[in-house]
Amino acid sequence: MIDRYPTFVSRVTISIVFVLATGTAALATEELNFSQAPYESRYYRLINELRCLVCQNQTLADSNAELARDLRLKTHQLIESGESDDSIIRFMVDRYGDFILYRPPLRMRTMLLWSGPALMLALGLVIFVRTTGRRTHPKPTLSTGEQQRLKTLLNTPQKDQ
Amino acid sequence: MIPELGTFSLILALLCAIVQGTFPLLGAHRNHGHWMNLARSAAWSQLVFVGLAYACLTVSFLSHDFSVRYVAFNSNTQLPVIYLISGVWAGHEGSLLLWALILAGWTGAVERYSSAIPQEMRARVIAVMGLVSTGFLLFIIMTSSPFARQFPIPLEGNDLNPLLQDPGLAIHPPILYLGYVGFSVPFAFGIAALLAGRLDGAWARWSRPWTLFAWSFLTIGIALGSWWAYNELGWGGWWFWDPVENASFMPWLVGTALVHSLAATEKRGVFKAWTVLLALVAFSLSLLGTFLVRSGILTSVHAFANDPARGVFILIFLSLVVGLSLGLYAWRAPSVRSTLVTSPISRESLILINNILLMVTTATILLGTLYPLVMDALGLGKISVGAPYFNSVFVPLTAPLVLLLGTASVIRWKQDKIKRLLWILTPVLLISFVIGVLWPVFNMPHYSSVAIFGVTLGVWTFATAVVGVWSRTSGGNRWRRLRNTPSSFYGMTLAHVGVGVFAIGIALTSAFSVEKQVRMAPGDHQLIGGYDFRFDGVIDVRGPNYLAQRGVITVLKDGLPVSRLEPEKRTYQIQRNPMTEAGIEAGLMRDLYVSLGEPLDDGRSWGLRLYLKPFIRWIWLGALLIAIGGLIAGFDRRYRLPSGIRNRSPSTVTTPSVGI
Numbered sequence: 001m002i003d004r005y006p007t008f009v010s011r012v013t014i015s016i017v018f019v020l021a022t023g024t025a026a027l028a029t030e031e032l033n034f035s036q037a038p039y040e041s042r043y044y045r046l047i048n049e050l051r052c053l054v055c056q057n058q059t060l061a062d063s064n065a066e067l068a069r070d071l072r073l074k075t076h077q078l079i080e081s082g083e084s085d086d087s088i089i090r091f092m093v094d095r096y097g098d099f100i101l102y103r104p105p106l107r108m109r110t111m112l113l114w115s116g117p118a119l120m121l122a123l124g125l126v127i128f129v130r131t132t133g134r135r136t137h138p139k140p141t142l143s144t145g146e147q148q149r150l151k152t153l154l155n156t157p158q159k160d161q
Numbered sequence: 162m163i164p165e166l167g168t169f170s171l172i173l174a175l176l177c178a179i180v181q182g183t184f185p186l187l188g189a190h191r192n193h194g195h196w197m198n199l200a201r202s203a204a205w206s207q208l209v210f211v212g213l214a215y216a217c218l219t220v221s222f223l224s225h226d227f228s229v230r231y232v233a234f235n236s237n238t239q240l241p242v243i244y245l246i247s248g249v250w251a252g253h254e255g256s257l258l259l260w261a262l263i264l265a266g267w268t269g270a271v272e273r274y275s276s277a278i279p280q281e282m283r284a285r286v287i288a289v290m291g292l293v294s295t296g297f298l299l300f301i302i303m304t305s306s307p308f309a310r311q312f313p314i315p316l317e318g319n320d321l322n323p324l325l326q327d328p329g330l331a332i333h334p335p336i337l338y339l340g341y342v343g344f345s346v347p348f349a350f351g352i353a354a355l356l357a358g359r360l361d362g363a364w365a366r367w368s369r370p371w372t373l374f375a376w377s378f379l380t381i382g383i384a385l386g387s388w389w390a391y392n393e394l395g396w397g398g399w400w401f402w403d404p405v406e407n408a409s410f411m412p413w414l415v416g417t418a419l420v421h422s423l424a425a426t427e428k429r430g431v432f433k434a435w436t437v438l439l440a441l442v443a444f445s446l447s448l449l450g451t452f453l454v455r456s457g458i459l460t461s462v463h464a465f466a467n468d469p470a471r472g473v474f475i476l477i478f479l480s481l482v483v484g485l486s487l488g489l490y491a492w493r494a495p496s497v498r499s500t501l502v503t504s505p506i507s508r509e510s511l512i513l514i515n516n517i518l519l520m521v522t523t524a525t526i527l528l529g530t531l532y533p534l535v536m537d538a539l540g541l542g543k544i545s546v547g548a549p550y551f552n553s554v555f556v557p558l559t560a561p562l563v564l565l566l567g568t569a570s571v572i573r574w575k576q577d578k579i580k581r582l583l584w585i586l587t588p589v590l591l592i593s594f595v596i597g598v599l600w601p602v603f604n605m606p607h608y609s610s611v612a613i614f615g616v617t618l619g620v621w622t623f624a625t626a627v628v629g630v631w632s633r634t635s636g637g638n639r640w641r642r643l644r645n646t647p648s649s650f651y652g653m654t655l656a657h658v659g660v661g662v663f664a665i666g667i668a669l670t671s672a673f674s675v676e677k678q679v680r681m682a683p684g685d686h687q688l689i690g691g692y693d694f695r696f697d698g699v700i701d702v703r704g705p706n707y708l709a710q711r712g713v714i715t716v717l718k719d720g721l722p723v724s725r726l727e728p729e730k731r732t733y734q735i736q737r738n739p740m741t742e743a744g745i746e747a748g749l750m751r752d753l754y755v756s757l758g759e760p761l762d763d764g765r766s767w768g769l770r771l772y773l774k775p776f777i778r779w780i781w782l783g784a785l786l787i788a789i790g791g792l793i794a795g796f797d798r799r800y801r802l803p804s805g806i807r808n809r810s811p812s813t814v815t816t817p818s819v820g821i
Contacts, residue, residue, distance in 0.1 A: 032678065044676055051545045057403050059547075062396045102547025109541050113532045117525040117554045124517035131513060132505040 167217030174210035181291030185284035197284035237318035239706035247331035254307035285353035320735035329389035337382030343375025348444035373795035384784035395741035395756035408450030570629025615668020622661030652794025663783025
């Protein structure tokens with residue numbers, strides 16, 4: 001893994017330069033045969049959730065890059081050899097890192113990404129309750145001392161009349 | 162000569178913008194009439210000079226003046242005239258010039274149609290727009306002049322990026338910018354009101370039509386972008402959650418919140434401070450979008466660091482605009498007194514939920530868009546946040562919105578009874594659900610909970626729209642009541658129906674689309690969802706500035722031909738990379754879609770991608786209805802009455818103000 005990494009990085013850099021310079025939008029196709037029908041739908045779902053590592057922002061499904069083609073064939077091969085989705089994803093992540101997944105895995109450093117929406121929704125709920133829960137005319141509240149004084153004031157006959 | 166005239170006009174426009182941004186503001190502060198009057202002439206002269214600069218660049222394109230670097234880079238002599246004209250906004254420099262032109266145009270429109278607004282307010286609004294314009298013109302002149310010359314002069318230009326040679330993308334940027342830049346109007350109204358310390362219902366009424374127009378244009382602009390991607394990229398999709406798309410979607414979401422909260426502020430005097438904040442945020446996000454797209458930071462954090470001049474300028478400009486406007490808000494907003502929401506069962510309360518959900522959605526998209534950038538910048542590793550993430554957080558946040566939207570058509574302002582609402586709406590919901598269950602059964606190949614859910618929501622919006630119009634016009638002469646109902650109500654209803662159409666489109670497309678990558682030799686058949694695709698071979702064709710291989714596919718149903726699809730693979734003569742042009746047979750119920758891949762080794766066969774896309778047209782149709790609804794609401798007569806009559810309109814008189 002470690003010694004493979006530098007070559008991979010340089011390959012990525014070169015290809016990014018290439019892709020940006022030409023802006024290719026040609027289409028990727030290759031002929032694939034599936035031994036079982038569910039394999040085919042799993043294949044399309046997987047290649048639509050995996051990223052072409054050398055393109056600007058394309059899935060394996062959409063990319064025409066050579067690496068994407070290789071990885072599509074690899075995905076097909078792994079599906080046909082009976083691997084589960086999870087193990088195919090683990091294979092890809094072991095080789096290329098989390099960058100290949102368009103659905104970021106739940107880890108310590110992606111915690112905020114996944115919990116953010118729920119946290120913000122909770123905040124929104126608090127805002128809603130506070131905004132609609134306020135009373136238009138808050139009842140006057142007096143301390144016991146003040147109530148005592150009020151009582152005496154009301155009960156005291158006014159002298160200057 | 163003409164390019165120099167362009168540069169000169171830009172400098173004059175900048176001077177006008179500076180005058181426009183300063184004197185009227187000071188004049189309004191000191192109550193100095195002549196200085197306030199400068200707003201008018203400065204705004205118009207700025208429009209003239211930016212227009213002149215824009216015309217100069219267009220003339221340079223039309224006359225193939227390749228001594229202008231931008232022209233040489235984005236066009237060549239073979240390019241059809243329409244793409245010479247749209248080539249002006251194909252690159253960074255020209256897009257900014259278009260931005261400045263549209264900003265000057267909106268300013269002129271505000272100046273022209275705001276005679277009923279007090280002079281002081283108008284002067285401030287025009288001045289704020291002048292300040293924004295100053296920033297953009299400075300940016301163009303200092304870092305991104307489209308008129309820079311080059312030597313030696315090339316004999317032939319580099320051609321327009323072939324991706325952009327499509328009618329959809331030719332008109333996409335101007336419409337999108339009309340929306341983006343249009344949010345500068347409510348922004349300017351908001352700042353002006355904060356400066357004056359006058360955030361009343363009148364402020365909301367003045368901003369409302371402008372906000373609606375800007376928001377409608379943004380809606381159409383985004384839909385056009387999506388439609389283009391579907392036609393041109395050959396991947397059969399319509400939305401990828403690419404950061405560039407998100408950059409336009411975030412201001413749209415905030416704009417949607419703003420359109421609703423402005424209604425509540427105008428009608429009931431609630432949420433005043435919040436509404437101003439939304440106006441500030443909507444425009445700030447438009448600027449952030451420009452920063453994200455134009456600085457190169459999306460491609461790579463490092464690309465941004467390598468050529469920082471432009472990015473740093475936008476970043477400083479963005480911080481100034483956001484910082485100053487939020488600072489002003491923090492200073493002034495605490496003194497604003499709004500009417501309070503008295504009951505959670507009321508229209509204003511629903512609008513509050515709408516706003517909260519839309520803002521949480523916006524914040525989520527912002528989080529997903531910036532998270533990988535921040536992680537990369539902090540050296541925490543590279544991750545990708547794409548469609549699977551956004552879809553799984555977006556749907557739970559927005560589906561409740563559609564349910565609320567149906568309720569909004571019948572709920573009353575101020576206080577309503579939950580019993581009354583349940584009495585009216587429960588049957589409607591049940592009927593919608595039944596149709597939601599039955600529709601896919603009759604129409605679609607297999608069971609899908611997504612489809613039932615989407616169709617139920619869609620039918621719910623249609624049914625509640627009808628109930629809404631019916632209950633609004635009952636009592637008395639229905640025909641007269643129908644006529645007297647303001648167009649803003651019809652606009653709202655149409656836009657809500659558009660949301661339903663959109664929801665049905667998304668649900669059915671994502672549930673029942675069929676995709677197949679195949680190898681086909683001439684004469685081969687492929688069966689997809691009851692359609693028989695026959696490959697008839699590939700012919701060579703010559704376009705104005707490209708050569709193409711055109712596949713011919715006949716689609717048969719029950720043995721009879723229903724359509725002939727002609728996907729192309731084009732090679733443009735200058736930029737030699739291959740481009741796909743999908744072959745599409747559009748239909749209200751389904752699209753047949755084919756794109757042509759590579760020729761295969763045996764010399765006869767081709768790789769092809771075949772798609773069946775049910776109801777995908779409903780997605781853009783829904784967006785179009787939403788935009789038309791916004792425009793109809795914006796043209797409501799109420800906004801155009803002279804101020805005297807307007808002040809007597811019942812909504813302002815009967816509004817009980819309960820300030821605390």
